[in-house]
Amino acid sequence: MITKFQVAYKNLHRKRVRSLLTLIGIALSAWVLVSLLGFNHGYETSLNKDIDNMGFQLMIMAKGCPYEAATMMLKGGTGLKYMKESIMDDVAKEPEVEKTTPILMAAVFDPNKGESGGIAGYFGVEPKSFSEMKPFLKFRQGRWFTDENAYEAVMGYEAAELEQREVGDKILIPEKNIEFKVVGILERTGTQDDGTIFVPLRAAQKIFNRPDEITTLGIKVRKGVDSTRLEEKLYQLPNVQIVSLAQVKETIMKLISTAKVMVLSIAIIAVLIAMVGVINTILTSVWERFQEIGILKTIGAMPQDIFKLIWIETLILCTTGGVLGIILALILSRVTDLVIRHVLPYAPSGGLVLIDLKLVLITIATVLGIGLLSGLYPAWKAGRIRPLEAIRGEVGR
Amino acid sequence: MKSQSSLSWDIFKKAMVFAVRTTIWVLLLVLTGTTAAWSAVGCDLNDPDRDVARLFPESTGYKTVYVSIDRKGGEPLLAKIETRLGDKFRGIYETIDVPYTIYEIFTGKKKVGYIHGVNQKGQFGGIQVFVSLDLEGRIKAFYIQKMTSKYAGKLRDANFGKQFLGLTLKDFDHYDVVSQKASGKVEAIKNPAPEAEADFRAALRATKKNLVLMDEFVYLPQAVSSIPGGTQK
Numbered sequence: 259m260i261t262k263f264q265v266a267y268k269n270l271h272r273k274r275v276r277s278l279l280t281l282i283g284i285a286l287s288a289w290v291l292v293s294l295l296g297f298n299h300g301y302e303t304s305l306n307k308d309i310d311n312m313g314f315q316l317m318i319m320a321k322g323c324p325y326e327a328a329t330m331m332l333k334g335g336t337g338l339k340y341m342k343e344s345i346m347d348d349v350a351k352e353p354e355v356e357k358t359t360p361i362l363m364a365a366v367f368d369p370n371k372g373e374s375g376g377i378a379g380y381f382g383v384e385p386k387s388f389s390e391m392k393p394f395l396k397f398r399q400g401r402w403f404t405d406e407n408a409y410e411a412v413m414g415y416e417a418a419e420l421e422q423r424e425v426g427d428k429i430l431i432p433e434k435n436i437e438f439k440v441v442g443i444l445e446r447t448g449t450q451d452d453g454t455i456f457v458p459l460r461a462a463q464k465i466f467n468r469p470d471e472i473t474t475l476g477i478k479v480r481k482g483v484d485s486t487r488l489e490e491k492l493y494q495l496p497n498v499q500i501v502s503l504a505q506v507k508e509t510i511m512k513l514i515s516t517a518k519v520m521v522l523s524i525a526i527i528a529v530l531i532a533m534v535g536v537i538n539t540i541l542t543s544v545w546e547r548f549q550e551i552g553i554l555k556t557i558g559a560m561p562q563d564i565f566k567l568i569w570i571e572t573l574i575l576c577t578t579g580g581v582l583g584i585i586l587a588l589i590l591s592r593v594t595d596l597v598i599r600h601v602l603p604y605a606p607s608g609g610l611v612l613i614d615l616k617l618v619l620i621t622i623a624t625v626l627g628i629g630l631l632s633g634l635y636p637a638w639k640a641g642r643i644r645p646l647e648a649i650r651g652e653v654g655r
Numbered sequence: 656m657k658s659q660s661s662l663s664w665d666i667f668k669k670a671m672v673f674a675v676r677t678t679i680w681v682l683l684l685v686l687t688g689t690t691a692a693w694s695a696v697g698c699d700l701n702d703p704d705r706d707v708a709r710l711f712p713e714s715t716g717y718k719t720v721y722v723s724i725d726r727k728g729g730e731p732l733l734a735k736i737e738t739r740l741g742d743k744f745r746g747i748y749e750t751i752d753v754p755y756t757i758y759e760i761f762t763g764k765k766k767v768g769y770i771h772g773v774n775q776k777g778q779f780g781g782i783q784v785f786v787s788l789d790l791e792g793r794i795k796a797f798y799i800q801k802m803t804s805k806y807a808g809k810l811r812d813a814n815f816g817k818q819f820l821g822l823t824l825k826d827f828d829h830y831d832v833v834s835q836k837a838s839g840k841v842e843a844i845k846n847p848a849p850e851a852e853a854d855f856r857a858a859l860r861a862t863k864k865n866l867v868l869m870d871e872f873v874y875l876p877q878a879v880s881s882i883p884g885g886t887q888k
Contacts, residue, residue: 370803422746430779
């Protein structure tokens, strides 16, 4: 015996082009919806990962000191302020602090970079504490320096590529004319570490004439600890500024919230258009089969049978369209990622569109819910058709 | 004879197949393009508007085109370039997929020459050597954009660059980049910083590499027709 599902499928198959176009409309809406939900999820995950990749959640600097390499370069290597290395002891006493790592940033003018010269930047780090904070740093070649006073350098991937350096090669610090031996080249991380040249802290303090001084102290906070309380305590230290990466994250999230509202609005519009498409298709199909439905009723079909039949058609369209849309979103997630990356003011590294099982289920449920809602009116209308009037073709034509 | 509905179904199927194929091609292009962007570093002028005007004073505009050995001819082209250079591409950065930026120089609508730069491993860092060439491949200007050396000032000096003016790839054919033996005009190029002999030799190798690449990308008859389009300023 032929089932209601088979009848519904056959009905859709009879008007293949119309059914396919509706299916495409639903698939596109599902694609937009799942991609945007994936973006919401992926952006935050990537941003968190980027911030975790910094290795520390808080940074202490002398007041007015630029806290990352790009700012330092923009300011032409000037504006660096220094604090005593002994600040580490004061910070380490706080129970919320798990680890600290001292950094000495240094910038020198290189007259032989471009037409009018440029800035070369160096990060003096303590290999043990720095690598513990950043366990994700992997070496493409070589290793960290073993001696804190050695004239050795570890280069980020892009810095090494620009300088065409390999392990065993030498680099020269302009102005100082001091040679360093490259002992390690890092894998690409997608962070500012890629463009950084790391040298041992003690060696950096010596050649840049900054004994016992640092520019930055990276702090890793213990898990589950309220970092705001720690921040308040650290603000009591004289002449320092605290940069909380949670604040940085919050600022970035605020920046993109407008973009998120815009894209979510587009998603809602796309879903509404698809909903109207479904209503149109099913309703047209009901009108076209007006007499047929009348005959079905004459031979014993109850209003609820007709209602179910029409609703199953909606169900088939929405399920297939939703699944196709999700497949499309999964296939095109890389392209979506590139497009979003192109338009956003700041995009973290890693996948920006993250589609997981939960999102897939939410999308299918949403598409199904909206589809079934759209099918309600046509199904109800079909269920109310009076057999005799339908066969005569008088009503609703 | 086909019914109207089956005819429209056929058209629809063909359109769907076309759409799927196009999507796959776009995806492949995007994905391969992204991979290339992450794989190797090219050599661009730091400030093209300013540098083009300085290196090619008669220019009124330029167009930027990007070429790589990988896309232009693959392994056979690399082998040919290495043979003509007289040396293998070395290290982890001198690779087949390096994107080369060629600045096509115009006076009005007339093309008058090219500017092209290459990266070269130096003693203490990367060296970026640019040459501007007329349409016959003759060097009109020589410019070391970046060099790290105690003696970089001497090698970046205009007087050192002047020694390269008027030279062509033919002159460099007599220069062996491995044994560093030269004859003719290249032999006459004097090193202004004998203490930086390694960087001087690196600059000569970079110049020969630059000229060989330009010959393969632009000057050889088969190269002219296949140079890809770029952006004009």
